[in-house]
Amino acid sequence: MLTRRHIRVKVMQCIYALIQSKDDSLEKQQKFLRTSIENMYNLYLLLLSLLAEIQQMTDNQVKLSNKSYLENTKDNYPNKNKFVNNRLLQQIAGNKSLQGELENRKLKNWYLNEEYVKLLYKEIVESDTYASYMRSPKDSYDVDRNVILELYKNVIAPNEKIYDYFEDDKLTWVDDIPIVNTFIVKQLKKAKEDQLESFFLPPLLKDDADMDFALKLLTKTLLTDAELEKEIEGKTPNWDKDRIAEIDSILLKMAICELLNFSSIPEKVTINEFLEIAKEYSTPKSSIFINGILDKLVKEYKVDGKLKKMGRGLL
Structure with a gap:
């Protein structure tokens, strides 16, 4: 469900x-x-x-x-x-x-x-x-x-x-x-x-992996908040972090966390999912802003070997 x-x-x-x-x-x-x-x-x-x-x-x-x-x-x-x-x-x-x-x-x-x-x-x-x-x-x-x-x-x-x-x-x-x-x-x-x-009475979650995914995404995002903040700042030199919408900041940190820590989820899936969430929950221009930052980061991570993906991916 x-x-x-x-x-x-x-x-x-x-x-x-x-x-x-x-x-x-x-x-x-x-x-x-x-x-x-x-x-x-x-x-x-x-x-x-x-x-x-x-x-x-x-x-x-x-x-x-x-x-x-x-x-x-x-x-x-x-x-x-x-x-x-x-x-x-x-x-x-x-x-x-x-x-x-x-x-x-x-x-x-x-x-x-x-x-x-x-x-x-x-x-x-x-x-x-x-x-x-x-x-x-x-x-x-x-x-x-x-x-x-x-x-x-x-x-x-x-x-x-x-x-x-x-x-x-x-x-x-x-x-x-x-x-x-x-x-x-x-x-x-x-x-x-x-x-x-x-x-x-269908199951709420498909399996235990869904709850594990939820808790891991929450925990990793919160525990690495400072590092994720730096990743964003590095790609927004002309932006004061206080000008970034709060929801945008949260979505960016979650997306970066997912890119770096969930090897079975393809980067395209991660980016598309967070862009759709941004369209629904943030400002009209948020998805464009988020897409630009994530696109730069993915290219950089691939060059540096930080983006390690495997398997068919989870939707």
Whole structure:
């Protein structure tokens, strides 16, 4: 679920937090990094479980409307239970492994903040996508999956109040939300009727090597900060270091550290990854500035024999 680029962003955030707090404790920063990565999975579980909560709320509302003497013309559909019985929603709502993870991690967010579930439920049932689905005579797993996919992309993911709620809960989630939403959309697209429960609980990291990479990149960058600073200064003679954007400085140090210490990662991969991160998290001209410095350094390292690469590389 978490790619190497996401991991690099996590390390960047960690170093930035250290600079802001002026806490030079390496152990604390390693713990912060682990926690930040782990919390990303909690965010995934909470967003996925929102679908189960909405399904349950829909079920409750249908039962209440069936008991009412006054028929609501807004929900006068041929089959009022169609959304409740949506096959994909049923898969998620009935996923015992998902419920187990939520309980183990003590994630009771929606039980404690039901107003957000009500908010999304209201937007969903008032949407044209929902109305079209409820009126359609078509009935298949593909139809069920497609409507949930559309509702997630157009109603749940862009909801600003949900975004604000997560931002207030954990600051590191601000950058995680788009990543997790994109991953959930991909998962929903691949969902099948005979899917195992484990499909909805993918591993956060591909393997232990990813966490090792994260911790090594963080540790090496922090411990060699002075040396990395000199490398940058040597390639920016006309720049006062105080004029270099803080994020640019962090990204440059991380990139140089990766070039010199991770022999299995090709230099092109390193440069491209950090340029993309710079485009997203720093100033409009940052990627050009960073690319110019890294290009000079790579040429210099090759001449000096400092750039030792091997293997196929890790993306």
